[in-house]
Amino acid sequence: MTALVEARPAVDEERPSRDRVKRPSAPRRVADALVTATGKVAAILVLLAVWETAPRLGLVDATFLPPFSTVVDAWWRLATSGQLADDTGASLARSLSGFGLAVAVAVPLGLLIGWYKPVATLLGPLLEVFRNTAALALLPVLVLLLGIGETSKIAIVCYACTWPILLNTISAVRGVDPTLLRLAKSVDLSGFRLFQKVILPAAVPTVFTGIRLAGAVSILVLVAAEMVGAKAGLGYLINASQFNFAIPRMYAGIITISAIGVVFNQVLVALERRFTSWRV
């Protein structure tokens, strides 16, 4: 009994603050949220305002940097004509298949390398060489081997996405708390169950960091790949627009790319939160 009395306050201390702090009134909360939201978009609004006014005031050449409203106009025309959807679809299909393949290959491989020393010894030097080879430097090789079509583009995305996932998965497995391994050993857990019940769940947060990094990489690399020999895709749109001097369309493509990047990252962050809710 005494023990419980001792223990309860300790929990109260460690309870997350949202339980303890009294909730403010509804209007107050709305006002707070508004202030926060304004703060968050302020910098972006300033950027857009500068973008809009600078060309109009003649501070920069409006031909090379058209005002933001012109770009929006071009974006809208691309969107209504269906071309934007086509290009976005083409890009997303490549990016997601490359990314998905990389997750499917790199996570199991990373687990193997992280856990089995012989595998690490065998593959270590090879990984070191490839890891330090810039993905885009291999693009010409892939084009030669796989042709100029979809395969080489998906392959380059997959290649580039593999590294952050692989390296994070390896360090996730190696970083599993040794006390937990001792615990598992003391209850005679071995082989598959050790992996399933201890190593895998312990590795999830670090693996997810790698997956999130790979998400960003998948879009970065894709756009570059699409600038070489593609007939659709956002990278192609940007590059082709520049060639044809359709500058507003070029910017429209760039904006779309960054919007996709932001959304993709947010999706991955949300997924990560879901899987690691046990962390503080």
Next chain:
Amino acid sequence: MSGHISFRDVTKRFAVRDRASRRRTEFTAVRGVDLDVERGEFLVLVGPSGCGKSTLLDLLGGLTEPSEGRVLLDGAPITGPGLDRGVVFQQYALLPWRTAQGNVEFGLEAAGVPRRERPGRAREFLDLVGLAGFEDRHPHQLSGGMRQRVAIARSLAYDPAVLLMDEPFAALDAQTRESLQDELLRIWRRTGKTVVFITHSIDEAVYLGQRVAVLTSRPGRVKEVVGIELGDRADGVDLRSSAEFARYRHRIWELLHDEVSRAQRQEKEVAPV
């Protein structure tokens, strides 16, 4: 007749590589340990730091094997880890992604308890350690004392005959430690487990142990086993300030004192391993 647990002339050596000379040398953690523990006994091991206390516990837990001699459990040599012995670690070793309930069930899963029986058993043992109502908390939502309670519940739940505790309360503050000591004695009396408990605190050793085995500095041997007769630990009595307690405390302090200073000299002479 031999005891429930017997160490028979146990020696454990480790191969270590000297960092400066890169030569392989041998390092003897414990040498010629003879010790018997009876069924249902509460035995405490104390010794200076680096005397091989934890090595003895690892040997019992089957996490390592003796270089010489034998470690017997009910007359049979220990060949590896097993669920007839439950280990409680100093750093709790809770799985952070599982709730208190889930952590206790982890032991039950390892023991092959059927799925349907696990939740009930886990709750029962969380209740035993005074954590009823905290089943759904994750470790980061619990205080240090409560985490160690969860770890104790986990080790008890799969019903091992022996509980091996490696300085389980060392990381806790003084008040939590005292209340957990009482709690442990209560649980021990109720469950009748054999407990082998490691500590470097003389007070803790005298308070908890039926017998206290004092180890020498490295290589560890059993210097003397002191039986503690303090009568019943009735609630509300400040046993720690009684004259008898002080006598036992002093006796063990004397036994340890020489060893501690020897251990400190050793540490200065030998490069840290």
